[in-house]
Amino acid sequence: xxxxxxxxxxxxxxxxxxxxxxxxxxxxxxxxxxxxxxxxxxxxxxxxxxxxxxxxxxxxxxxxxxxxxxxxxxxxxxxxxxxxxxxxxxxxxxxxxxxxxxxxxxxxxxxxxxxxxxxxxxxxxxxxxxxxxxxxxxxxxxxxxxxxxxxxxxxxxxxxxxxxxxxxxxxxxxxxxxxxxxxxxxxxxxxxxxxxxxxxxxxxxxxxxxxxxxxxxxxxxxxxxxxxxxxxxxxxxxxxxxxxxxxxxxxxxxxxxxxxxxxxxxxxxxxxxxxxxxxxxxxxxxxxxxxxxxxxxxxxxxxxxxxxxxxxxxxxxxxxxxxxxxxxxxxxx
Amino acid sequence: xxxxxxxxxxxxxxxxxxxxxxxxxxxxxxxxxxxxxxxxxxxxxxxxxxxxxxxxxxxxxxxxxxxxxxxxxxxxxxxxxxxxxxxxxxxxxxxxxxxxxxxxxxxxxxxxxxxxxxxxxxxxxxxxxxxxxxxxxxxxxxxxxxxxxxxxxxxxxxxxxxxxxxxxxxxxxxxxxxxxxxxxxxxxxxxxxxxxxxxxxxxxxxxxxxxxxxxxxxxxxxxxxxxxxxxxxxxxxxxxxxxxxxxxxxxxxxxxxxxxxxxxxxxxxxxxxxxxxxxxxxxxxxxxxxxxxxxxxxxxxxxxxxxxxxxxxxxxxxxxxxxxxxxxxx
Numbered sequence: 001x002x003x004x005x006x007x008x009x010x011x012x013x014x015x016x017x018x019x020x021x022x023x024x025x026x027x028x029x030x031x032x033x034x035x036x037x038x039x040x041x042x043x044x045x046x047x048x049x050x051x052x053x054x055x056x057x058x059x060x061x062x063x064x065x066x067x068x069x070x071x072x073x074x075x076x077x078x079x080x081x082x083x084x085x086x087x088x089x090x091x092x093x094x095x096x097x098x099x100x101x102x103x104x105x106x107x108x109x110x111x112x113x114x115x116x117x118x119x120x121x122x123x124x125x126x127x128x129x130x131x132x133x134x135x136x137x138x139x140x141x142x143x144x145x146x147x148x149x150x151x152x153x154x155x156x157x158x159x160x161x162x163x164x165x166x167x168x169x170x171x172x173x174x175x176x177x178x179x180x181x182x183x184x185x186x187x188x189x190x191x192x193x194x195x196x197x198x199x200x201x202x203x204x205x206x207x208x209x210x211x212x213x214x215x216x217x218x219x220x221x222x223x224x225x226x227x228x229x230x231x232x233x234x235x236x237x238x239x240x241x242x243x244x245x246x247x248x249x250x251x252x253x254x255x256x257x258x259x260x261x262x263x264x265x266x267x268x269x270x271x272x273x274x275x276x277x278x279x280x281x282x283x284x285x286x287x288x289x290x291x292x293x294x295x296x297x298x299x300x301x302x303x304x305x306x307x308x309x310x311x312x313x314x315x316x317x318x319x320x321x322x323x324x325x326x327x328x329x330x331x332x333x
Numbered sequence: 334x335x336x337x338x339x340x341x342x343x344x345x346x347x348x349x350x351x352x353x354x355x356x357x358x359x360x361x362x363x364x365x366x367x368x369x370x371x372x373x374x375x376x377x378x379x380x381x382x383x384x385x386x387x388x389x390x391x392x393x394x395x396x397x398x399x400x401x402x403x404x405x406x407x408x409x410x411x412x413x414x415x416x417x418x419x420x421x422x423x424x425x426x427x428x429x430x431x432x433x434x435x436x437x438x439x440x441x442x443x444x445x446x447x448x449x450x451x452x453x454x455x456x457x458x459x460x461x462x463x464x465x466x467x468x469x470x471x472x473x474x475x476x477x478x479x480x481x482x483x484x485x486x487x488x489x490x491x492x493x494x495x496x497x498x499x500x501x502x503x504x505x506x507x508x509x510x511x512x513x514x515x516x517x518x519x520x521x522x523x524x525x526x527x528x529x530x531x532x533x534x535x536x537x538x539x540x541x542x543x544x545x546x547x548x549x550x551x552x553x554x555x556x557x558x559x560x561x562x563x564x565x566x567x568x569x570x571x572x573x574x575x576x577x578x579x580x581x582x583x584x585x586x587x588x589x590x591x592x593x594x595x596x597x598x599x600x601x602x603x604x605x606x607x608x609x610x611x612x613x614x615x616x617x618x619x620x621x622x623x624x625x626x627x628x629x630x631x632x633x634x635x636x637x638x639x640x641x642x643x644x645x646x647x648x649x650x651x652x653x654x655x656x657x658x659x660x661x662x663x
Contacts, residue, residue, distance in 0.1 A: 029635075050523040082583045143377040190376035191550060195594045195607035217523075224596040249598060263528035265519070265553035269576050272556045275599075277528050284493060285523075322436065 006179055006211050011036040012071035014057055021276070029056045029288045033237045039211060042045060044229030046214045046222035052288065054237040055215045059181040068293065093123060096172040100184035102164035106156040112140070112167055113152045119174045139170040143200060149299045154162045162193035169200065176208070181252055183215045198225055219264055223249050233257045236288065236296040243323030253325040278302060295327070303329060335450045337406060338511060338544055339365035339388070344401035346387050353616045357383040357396070359568040362642070363542050365512065372547045372555035375565035378612055378641070382566070385514050385548045389430050390414060390422055405429060407511055427458050431499050431510040435517040440501055442488035450483040450505055458508055473503040477533055495526035502533065506541070516548045529558050552595050558578060567613050567623035570642065574649035578657070584651040584659050586628045622654070630655040
């Protein structure tokens with residue numbers, strides 16, 4: 001494994017137990033299946049996929065909010081679930097998450113000052129109120145909530161959605177993180193606000209050399225934010241394609257990625273009306289409780305090979321440099 | 334061909350709450366022509382959903398029409414919807430104008446099977462012939478590419494988001510309305526499902542020739558389906574024109590800003606720009622153009638007077654004093 005990697009997932013899987021109905025038995029639902037992934041220092045990796053594909057679960061696994069059922073998650077080469085207390089504390093400081101919903105991720109009864117100073121006190125980065133205030137003002141300034149004095153003693157409900165998301169971003173910066181997971185960080189915001197938040201994240205990435213895992217369902221945003229990085233496409237708990245962003249967008253290999261790009265409505269009438277969507281064999285996504293054998297896209301895939309795709313799970317093939325795809329169409333290429 | 338079916342005249346809608354009166358729709362003039370697709374585009378709080386629900390008089394209890402008329406032209410007559418009584422509204426809704434609400438799950442009663450909801454809807458609008466309703470429902474469900482036998486006996490939670498949206502669209506067509514209003518019909522659906530709904534709406538339009546109003550924050554939905562687009566900001570229409578005019582020759586700084594703020598996937602990489610600031614408070618509105626505080630083209634006039642819609646090209650209207658200076662396309 002390369003030593004440049006800041007986060008590595010080594011054959012990680014995650015299952016949840018669910019009950020079906022009041023009297024039903026317990027069932028195992030595999031949300032992530034055998035996921036291996038390496039994220040390099042300073043990189044932007046965009047994780048895209050539709051709802052229920054496991055992208056949020058992946059984010060939570062990486063920041064250590066949930067434990068994998070099997071496999072290891074490594075931070076700077078160390079398995080996070082066999083770290084000692086000191087190491088785990090350092091890891092928790094270094095890896096932060098920005099949640100999707102700025103309306104529920106900030107405690108409504110705390111002022112911005114309390115929200116942002118709590119982690120500073122917790123990790124002993126400030127000793128008293130005046131130090132904390134100074135640091136909080138600096139954080140607010142960094143996320144363009146200016147003048148910061150106007151915001152520091154406000155409550156979250158006094159702020160707009162965009163301003164709240166800026167506070168959430170400021171909170172993720174309190175401990176000088178090395179790695180930030182942005183989980184649909186702009187999806188809830190209005191179009192005109194969205195881009196300014198993206199620009200802010202970009203700037204912070206440059207200034208602080210933070211590594212980003214950008215989780216989104218929006219391929220266009222992934223393309224825009226992660227043009228210089230990589231895109232990983234997830235489908236039903238597995239990565240089906242991963243590669244440099246321009247390659248994945250301009251030369252998609254996996255039938256699922258192709259189907260997405262051919263289907264996505266775009267804000268340009270001529271472009272979007274000339275799309276010819278791929279004819280899928282089925283419109284419905286299989287349930288995670290009842291995954292099809294073989295490649296999980298095979299029941300919908302127009303290119304499926306009977307006897308192969310519905311029997312075996314394809315490996316990751318590398319038909320072009322750094323561009324990997326998990327599809328039998330590329331076996332031996 | 335271009336006969337108007339709906340004419341909204343100088344409409345004002347307000348909500349009262351503790352802080353004061355929210356001026357959600359302020360002086361909207363808008364016509365809907367027979368057989369056209371009109372998109373109402375705007376961000377949250379722009380008044381687009383309020384305008385849509387005002388048309389079928391389903392405003393929440395704190396909302397009311399302050400002024401203006403909503404004239405529906407059908408069956409050779411003109412009716413002012415804003416003056417309808419409850420009884421007249423029951424006769425009118427669903428038969429003449431139907432609406433598909435945002436968030437497909439919440440539109441259903443969770444403890445009723447799909448069939449019961451369909452039959453309830455039909456009965457509420459005066460059709461109680463069970464067999465007739467069943468036949469019509471089955472053919473409509475099949476039309477929206479669902480398996481009628483399965484769907485009709487299902488509870489809403491047993492259906493996926495895309496299926497529920499298709500059921501709602503089928504239900505809205507039950508009484509053959511002349512106008513269909515769809516509030517965020519593709520929001521919160523997966524990409525492949527969105528595409529499916531868009532194709533379905535295209536087919537419906539081609540087959541039934543009804544007029545549709547799409548309410549959305551999503552520019553790509555307008556790009557896909559609209560003939561004309563109305564851009565709303567702070568309760569007013571700031572620009573109105575053909576889909577080509579709006580996307581390729583926008584004349585309002587806000588429209589231009591919106592289009593420049595949305596990335597595309599397959600149309601190559603282009604630099605984007607964000608609009609600074611945030612939308613105004615609709616309770617304490619400042620005088621002048623409501624977009625002026627965020628506008629890079631503003632001058633002293635913009636802060637004093639509010640511009641009216643003026644025609645800047647054929648059927649292309651814009652409410653901006655500085656429209657001559659707004660870039661030609663991108």
